[in-house]
Amino acid sequence: MRKKIVAGNWKMNLTVNEAESLVKELNQKVKEGVKADQLIVFPSFTNIVSVVNSIDYSINVGAQNCHESKSGAYTGEVSVDMIQSTGATVILVGHSERRAYFGETNELLAKKVDAVLAADMQAVYCCGETLPEREANNHFRVIESQISEGLFHLDESGISEVVIAYEPVWAIGTGVTASSDQAQEVHAFIRSLIEKKYGNEIAEQISILYGGSCNPKNAEELFRQKDVDGGLIGGAALKANDFIQIANSY
Numbered sequence: 001m002r003k004k005i006v007a008g009n010w011k012m013n014l015t016v017n018e019a020e021s022l023v024k025e026l027n028q029k030v031k032e033g034v035k036a037d038q039l040i041v042f043p044s045f046t047n048i049v050s051v052v053n054s055i056d057y058s059i060n061v062g063a064q065n066c067h068e069s070k071s072g073a074y075t076g077e078v079s080v081d082m083i084q085s086t087g088a089t090v091i092l093v094g095h096s097e098r099r100a101y102f103g104e105t106n107e108l109l110a111k112k113v114d115a116v117l118a119a120d121m122q123a124v125y126c127c128g129e130t131l132p133e134r135e136a137n138n139h140f141r142v143i144e145s146q147i148s149e150g151l152f153h154l155d156e157s158g159i160s161e162v163v164i165a166y167e168p169v170w171a172i173g174t175g176v177t178a179s180s181d182q183a184q185e186v187h188a189f190i191r192s193l194i195e196k197k198y199g200n201e202i203a204e205q206i207s208i209l210y211g212g213s214c215n216p217k218n219a220e221e222l223f224r225q226k227d228v229d230g231g232l233i234g235g236a237a238l239k240a241n242d243f244i245q246i247a248n249s250y
């Protein structure tokens with residue numbers, strides 16, 4: 001059985017105090033149990049230490065980005081070792097906002113994935129097309145390059161440590177969710193790429209999350225799709241109630 005994962009990307013939101021309040025609420029709510037197998041939150045770097053130290057042990061904490069090098073003269077950057085030393089266990093790689101605003105290429109992201117896996121941490125690798133790419137019917141080609149160029153240098157044990165998140169850029173923060181059919185179609189396509197490269201057994205093990213205006217109202221319909229194993233949640237992850245409701249939408 002594939003892991004059902006619900007992850008909250010807090011993006012560039014929440015001060016230390018605000019993050020602590022959200023953690024308190026999440027801690028209260030997870031006590032009642034959730035249906036997802038794994039919950040992850042991705043606070044900003046400045047909040048990781050306090051979140052790791054105060055969040056319920058059943059919730060994993062991750063970073064939204066990392067540098068690909070071990071250490072060195074990279075002012076303003078944060079290495080995988082530094083992130084791991086906080087107690088965080090997951091790193092988000094290749095979010096579309098990193099690709100669009102910080103010029104992150106598939107080639108660079110392949111190096112970041114390597115750095116994360118070399119530290120035995122879990123990588124959540126994001127892919128997804130823009131609206132013009134979908135309108136030009138180019139989305140499958142774009143996603144195939146993102147997946148193959150970012151991940152297909154990995155061996156079987158490497159790819160098995162990766163979670164994939166499909167986030168169509170046109171659905172992120174817009175209130176326009178991909179329909180469950182659109183999500184399923186792309187998730188099945190991603191799984192077929194993995195199957196072609198690594199075989200059926202590995203393809204069946206890898207969790208593929210949907211992200212983009214996922215909320216308590218649409219999560220159940222999305223998670224019901226055969227190849228949708230959970231969600232990567234933005235806005236709705238900033239509200240404990242909504243996040244936990246989504247984590248119970250199986």
Ligand SMILES: O=C(CO)COP(=O)(O)O
Pocket residue numbers: 009095167171172173174175211212213214232233234235236
């Ligand atoms: O980018 C996302 C999660 O990484 C999705 O953001 P929204 O849920 O706010 O659309």
